Amino acid sequence: MTAPPPCPLVVAIANRKGGSGKTTTAVNLAVEWAMRGQRTVLIDLDTQGHAGLGVGLRRRPDPARTVHALFRDGPRARPETLARPTMVENLRLIPADPLFDYGTASRDPGVLRAFLRGPDAPECDWVILDTPPTRDVLLTGALIAAHAVVVPFMPQPLALLGIRQLARVFHDVATGYEQDLRTLALLPVMIDLRLRMHREIMDAVERMFGPGLLLEGIHGSVRLAEAFGLGVPIRRHAPGNRAVEDFRLLADALDGRLRGGRLQTGPDATTYLETPTPPLPHADGSDAPAS
Numbered sequence: 001m002t003a004p005p006p007c008p009l010v011v012a013i014a015n016r017k018g019g020s021g022k023t024t025t026a027v028n029l030a031v032e033w034a035m036r037g038q039r040t041v042l043i044d045l046d047t048q049g050h051a052g053l054g055v056g057l058r059r060r061p062d063p064a065r066t067v068h069a070l071f072r073d074g075p076r077a078r079p080e081t082l083a084r085p086t087m088v089e090n091l092r093l094i095p096a097d098p099l100f101d102y103g104t105a106s107r108d109p110g111v112l113r114a115f116l117r118g119p120d121a122p123e124c125d126w127v128i129l130d131t132p133p134t135r136d137v138l139l140t141g142a143l144i145a146a147h148a149v150v151v152p153f154m155p156q157p158l159a160l161l162g163i164r165q166l167a168r169v170f171h172d173v174a175t176g177y178e179q180d181l182r183t184l185a186l187l188p189v190m191i192d193l194r195l196r197m198h199r200e201i202m203d204a205v206e207r208m209f210g211p212g213l214l215l216e217g218i219h220g221s222v223r224l225a226e227a228f229g230l231g232v233p234i235r236r237h238a239p240g241n242r243a244v245e246d247f248r249l250l251a252d253a254l255d256g257r258l259r260g261g262r263l264q265t266g267p268d269a270t271t272y273l274e275t276p277t278p279p280l281p282h283a284d285g286s287d288a289p290a291s
């Protein structure tokens with residue numbers, strides 16, 4: 001009997017705040033790994049379908065061939081047919097169903113994890129999950145399926161609220177479900193280190209969550225947005241751009257955390273939830289829903 005292929009490492013990109021750079025991070029990280037020759041599958045859990053657009057998907061996919069089919073149809077879905085090639089070698093996409101009806105969704109958030117650990121899982125080295133900002137079965141499903149959760153945030157005062165809200169979901173999932181979560185990492189995006197506010201917010205995040213969780217950031221670059229609009233990765237659109245190097249460093253950092261020798265475990269999920277929020281520049285201190 002041949003041994004089953006080793007299961008891929010699964011990285012969820014998540015933040016409860018919309019417009020925080022999740023999709024841009026998911027797409028460019030997936031492309032970075034694919035271009036290194038690592039077989040990668042990008043899964044778009046957000047019904048807005050932006051991750052698909054970012055890798056050149058132009059037509060609305062057949063709903064039966066989307067990740068949402070798993071949540072809608074459970075075992076009746078045909079998971080072996082879901083991953084489709086993209087224009088980037090080694091990168092496949094499982095697209096979103098923009099017409100997904102939450103009313104018909106399975107309540108079992110474990111379907112994605114079962115798929116990625118089961119016999120129909122696409123054979124690959126990495127799976128990147130782009131997630132919706134809403135707290136729902138899809139976000140919970142992504143966290144249950146993931147080994148690592150990366151939280152992109154723009155260094156603005158409200159970012160801390162979005163991170164805290166996501167950290168709470170991480171904590172609930174880490175303590176309430178069968179999962180293999182190993183690490184939570186915080187990724188500042190659209191950074192401009194000349195701006196005092198950016199430096200202050202990044203310091204505040206580090207104080208709040210402890211050292212070791214904060215990753216090197218992704219610099220702000222209009223070329224990233226441009227590339228997205230064209231449906232091509234930044235690596236192709238502007239290979240010399242600083243953000244390309246940033247995504248390379250991000251891939252190295254995650255590779256080191258998840259693969260290098262002994263797995264590094266993040267701090268106990270409860271630790272930082274109990275840490276009091278430090279005074280923030282311009283923050284009003286409320287825990288209002290981030291938008």
Ligand SMILES: Nc1ncnc2c1ncn2[C@@H]1O[C@H](COP(=O)(O)OP(=O)(O)O)[C@@H](O)[C@H]1O
Pocket residue numbers: 017018019020021022023024025050189190191218219220221222224225226228243
């Ligand atoms: N590093 C960056 N530099 C410049 N613009 C960025 C960067 N990251 C994201 N953006 C832009 O910010 C907007 C929101 O990003 P997106 O990835 O769609 O966020 P989300 O998926 O969290 O809603 C998009 O217009 C995107 O092009």
Ligand SMILES: [Mg+2]
Pocket residue numbers: 022023024046050
């Ligand atoms: Mg998005």
